[in-house]
Amino acid sequence: MKKKFKRILTMLLTVLLVISLTACSNNNKAPDQTTQNEQEEITTSKEVTTSKDELIMAIDREPISLDPADGNVAVKRLIESNIYDTLLDFNTEMEVEPNLAESWEKLDDLTWKFNLRKGIKFHNGEELKASDVVFSIKRQFDISTGLGNVAQLDPDGFETPDDYTVIIRTKEPFAFVEQMMCSPGLSILNEKAVTEAGVENHARNPIGTGPYKFAAWHAGDRIILERNDDHWGEKAKIKTIAIRIITESASRTIDLESGGLDMTLALSNNDAERIDENPETQLFAHTSTTIRYIAFNCAKEKLSDKRVRQALNYATDKEAIQKIVYGEKTSVLAISPVAPGLPGRNEDLPQYDYNVEKAKQLLAEAGYANGLELEFMYLANSQNNMLAEMLQSMWEQVGVKLILKPTESAALTTALNKGEHEICVAGTSFALNDPGDGLHRFFHSSTHGQSSNRTNLSNSEIDKYLDEIIITSDQQKRNELVYKVQELIHEESPMMYIANPYTLIGASSKLRGLELKPNGYYDLSKVYFE
Amino acid sequence: MTKYIAQRLLMMIPVMLGVTLIVYTLLYITPGDPVDIILGDDATPEAAEKLREELGLNAGYVERFFIYVKKLLQGDLGICYATKQPVATRIAQTFPNSLKLAGWSMLIATALGLFLGIISAVKQYSLFDSIAMVFAMIGNAMPNFWQGLLLMLLFALRLKWLPASGFTSWKHMILPALTIGTSAAAAIARMTRSSMLEVIRQDYIITARAKGQNEYKITVNHALKNALIPVVTTIGIQFGRLLGGAVLTESIFAVPGVGKMMVDAIKARNHPVVQGGVLMIALTFSLVNLLVDILYAYIDPRIRSQYK
Numbered sequence: 001m002k003k004k005f006k007r008i009l010t011m012l013l014t015v016l017l018v019i020s021l022t023a024c025s026n027n028n029k030a031p032d033q034t035t036q037n038e039q040e041e042i043t044t045s046k047e048v049t050t051s052k053d054e055l056i057m058a059i060d061r062e063p064i065s066l067d068p069a070d071g072n073v074a075v076k077r078l079i080e081s082n083i084y085d086t087l088l089d090f091n092t093e094m095e096v097e098p099n100l101a102e103s104w105e106k107l108d109d110l111t112w113k114f115n116l117r118k119g120i121k122f123h124n125g126e127e128l129k130a131s132d133v134v135f136s137i138k139r140q141f142d143i144s145t146g147l148g149n150v151a152q153l154d155p156d157g158f159e160t161p162d163d164y165t166v167i168i169r170t171k172e173p174f175a176f177v178e179q180m181m182c183s184p185g186l187s188i189l190n191e192k193a194v195t196e197a198g199v200e201n202h203a204r205n206p207i208g209t210g211p212y213k214f215a216a217w218h219a220g221d222r223i224i225l226e227r228n229d230d231h232w233g234e235k236a237k238i239k240t241i242a243i244r245i246i247t248e249s250a251s252r253t254i255d256l257e258s259g260g261l262d263m264t265l266a267l268s269n270n271d272a273e274r275i276d277e278n279p280e281t282q283l284f285a286h287t288s289t290t291i292r293y294i295a296f297n298c299a300k301e302k303l304s305d306k307r308v309r310q311a312l313n314y315a316t317d318k319e320a321i322q323k324i325v326y327g328e329k330t331s332v333l334a335i336s337p338v339a340p341g342l343p344g345r346n347e348d349l350p351q352y353d354y355n356v357e358k359a360k361q362l363l364a365e366a367g368y369a370n371g372l373e374l375e376f377m378y379l380a381n382s383q384n385n386m387l388a389e390m391l392q393s394m395w396e397q398v399g400v401k402l403i404l405k406p407t408e409s410a411a412l413t414t415a416l417n418k419g420e421h422e423i424c425v426a427g428t429s430f431a432l433n434d435p436g437d438g439l440h441r442f443f444h445s446s447t448h449g450q451s452s453n454r455t456n457l458s459n460s461e462i463d464k465y466l467d468e469i470i471i472t473s474d475q476q477k478r479n480e481l482v483y484k485v486q487e488l489i490h491e492e493s494p495m496m497y498i499a500n501p502y503t504l505i506g507a508s509s510k511l512r513g514l515e516l517k518p519n520g521y522y523d524l525s526k527v528y529f530e
Numbered sequence: 531m532t533k534y535i536a537q538r539l540l541m542m543i544p545v546m547l548g549v550t551l552i553v554y555t556l557l558y559i560t561p562g563d564p565v566d567i568i569l570g571d572d573a574t575p576e577a578a579e580k581l582r583e584e585l586g587l588n589a590g591y592v593e594r595f596f597i598y599v600k601k602l603l604q605g606d607l608g609i610c611y612a613t614k615q616p617v618a619t620r621i622a623q624t625f626p627n628s629l630k631l632a633g634w635s636m637l638i639a640t641a642l643g644l645f646l647g648i649i650s651a652v653k654q655y656s657l658f659d660s661i662a663m664v665f666a667m668i669g670n671a672m673p674n675f676w677q678g679l680l681l682m683l684l685f686a687l688r689l690k691w692l693p694a695s696g697f698t699s700w701k702h703m704i705l706p707a708l709t710i711g712t713s714a715a716a717a718i719a720r721m722t723r724s725s726m727l728e729v730i731r732q733d734y735i736i737t738a739r740a741k742g743q744n745e746y747k748i749t750v751n752h753a754l755k756n757a758l759i760p761v762v763t764t765i766g767i768q769f770g771r772l773l774g775g776a777v778l779t780e781s782i783f784a785v786p787g788v789g790k791m792m793v794d795a796i797k798a799r800n801h802p803v804v805q806g807g808v809l810m811i812a813l814t815f816s817l818v819n820l821l822v823d824i825l826y827a828y829i830d831p832r833i834r835s836q837y838k
Contacts, residue, residue, distance in 0.1 A: 219620070
């Protein structure tokens with residue numbers, strides 16, 4: 001009896017032990033993982049901090065792939081911009097400068113000529129040819145997740161007079177061809193590599209010409225990049241970059257503070273001050289082209305009257321919201337639909353200063369003297385909850401009952417794309433660094449239903465200006481048009497601009513060389529340790 | 531016994547089909563379109579419609595369900611909307627990590643839980659019993675994410691003994707395994723104590739004492755063995771639950787396990803991954819339950835005799 005019982009106990013413990021040991025011997029390998037540099041990639045945090053030739057950074061979500069045509073998500077673009085190169089690039093002042101194309105010229109209103117640098121090699125050893133450029137851009141027409149702006153290009157308008165010259169035509173005059181060629185969405189791929197590997201395999205084992213080569217992808221855990229020692233430009237300073245996927249904001253911050261990370265993106269503004277004050281870490285806070293705003297859905301009956309929208313603007317203490325919700329030191333008060341620093345920004349707009357009486361008067365004029373009920377849809381998180389409660393309490397003063405509808409991310413996106421919301425909070429950025437392109441995406445009536453347009457404003461005069469802006473190549477003239485259209489938009493009050501939040505990055509105090517661009521991108525190849 | 535196991539395995543088929551139908555229906559009625567998440571910013575309605583067609587999302591409720599079940603019966607769990615990889619590959623990437631975490635957690639939980647439970651029962655109302663039961667109460671009451679963050683703050687940030695997150699070396703496993711292990715240990719300790727207390731009041735234990743048997747033998751050979759059935763059930767349930775992914779703990783410690791994969795998939799409305807993941811969890815849970823039932827037979831001869 002005693003022996004039997006011991007046997008049972010032994011069996012129980014053996015089952016648990018075997019499971020644990022079997023699992024441990026698994027070595028964390030997944031079937032599709034790239035085996036290149038495997039020995040190097042399995043490193044502990046401790047080992048990493050002692051090595052100055054390896055940067056460990058954290059991102060907040062896993063990219064779905066590293067194919068530039070596979071959707072426009074910021075974290076994906078950041079990694080892609082280090083693996084691939086584009087024809088042209090923005091410098092830190094957001095001026096367009098040569099990249100894979102050493103020079104370019106506008107031949108006529110519709111035609112652009114790009115001259116490629118000679119002798120540039122992809123990571124697989126193939127030389128960059130004009131045909132690769134045409135392949136990389138033309139494939140976007142056929143892919144549903146491709147860059148939206150390529151619709152401006154003429155699919156039959158590509159020419160390659162020789163291996164180092166590319167001619168590109170637009171369907172209509174389009175003012176942002178140069179800026180578009182800086183977008184990581186139009187990164188240049190090697191046609192042979194994509195064709196041989198297949199699109200899906202290439203998307204997880206990308207080949208580019210960038211300063212870093214893709215080395216490994218441990219699903220759900222990390223992506224490893226290795227320095228491209230044959231890069232045509234300045235060589236990267238750090239040999240290996242491990243990009244870890246840590247979804248929890250608090251975990252990213254603690255990992256940085258404890259020395260497990262050298263850098264973390266998507267730092268929450270609650271943690272920014274702590275990171276700034278800690279002598280072992282530093283805070284990079286940079287003005288961005290992002291704008292946070294409250295969008296009024298003008299297609300909804302109650303909000304179709306601009307007096308109601310203006311009244312809500314007057315009824316809101318925007319400065320208080322900016323300071324409390326977005327942080328006094330981590331954002332600036334937004335005063336225009338155009339982000340700070342962009343050409344043509346109108347800083348003279350008459351602001352809707354907090355004025356309860358004026359708001360009440362406008363509501364009465366619009367027929368809502370006894371108040372009205374509105375719905376506010378927002379992504380449920382602590383920042384937005386605070387914002388919602390502040391709005392609810394402020395608007396109550398003018399007789400507006402705000403029904404709060406905190407919503408989960410995917411359900412919210414779908415509802416907003418369908419235009420089901422009355423009021424929502426949104427954020428967007430001027431990716432091409434030109435207000436004209438951004439304003440067109442936010443306010444033109446042809447963009448209703450797109451994720452950039454949450455106001456569904458229909459105003460023919462504004463449309464006319466926006467149409468003219470996107471075909472006006474002359475920067476000075478375009479700036480004048482942008483300046484003027486801001487007045488019209490501001491008067492219509494389709495959105496209530498709140499804040500221009502900074503891009504916040506936490507890093508080890510020993511990290512140097514990180515230069516943030518206003519569009520949120522930066523060149524990891526320039527980063528090094530002191 | 532073999533016949534019983536075969537019957538139980540066959541019974542899993544309708545269970546799996548039921549689970550498939552329920553998960554499929556829940557995902558179908560949940561608001562949120564996967565296409566919006568895949569396309570990201572600046573997607574046009576035309577591109578969304580094109581992608582929806584490509585993914586087969588325009589078909590009706592019944593048609594989509596039968597297509598899914600047909601593929602499932604052929605062993606095809608579908609393709610992940612996001613990474614375009616087979617769902618089976620995604621599960622194969624994440625399941626070993628959850629298994630590893632669950633294994634170590636249960637080792638901690640079982641050792642700690644049995645030890646605390648047995649001593650508490652034997653030394654009922656002693657100081658040890660009180661401390662152990664307060665520990666068990668805290669372990670049960672404290673949410674895992676909170677406990678995980680506290681452990682992280684102490685061992686990673688203050689003491690700098692262990693890495694805060696990740697899952698690449700044994701050091702990375704200690705904090706998440708402790709987080710889960712201590713809460714599971716609490717449940718096992720409470721169950722062991724109450725079950726032991728019930729048994730040690732039985733007449734046959736008094737008889738054993740009267741015969742002069744020593745306390746160690748009475749506790750281990752007579753009491754614990756008879757008290758083990760509900761304890762094994764608790765261990766089985768805890769283990770099965772952990773194999774499905776300790777969602778919050780995996781997220782906090784950045785463990786690339788099934789739980790984290792499922793949460794990301796639910797957020798992105800990545801239907802095939804959610805369906806495949808839930809099926810995997812249901813299957814694992816059923817198998818662990820079967821294992822527990824088989825263990826009953828080995829522990830208790832009365833149950834074993836029923837199988838014959």
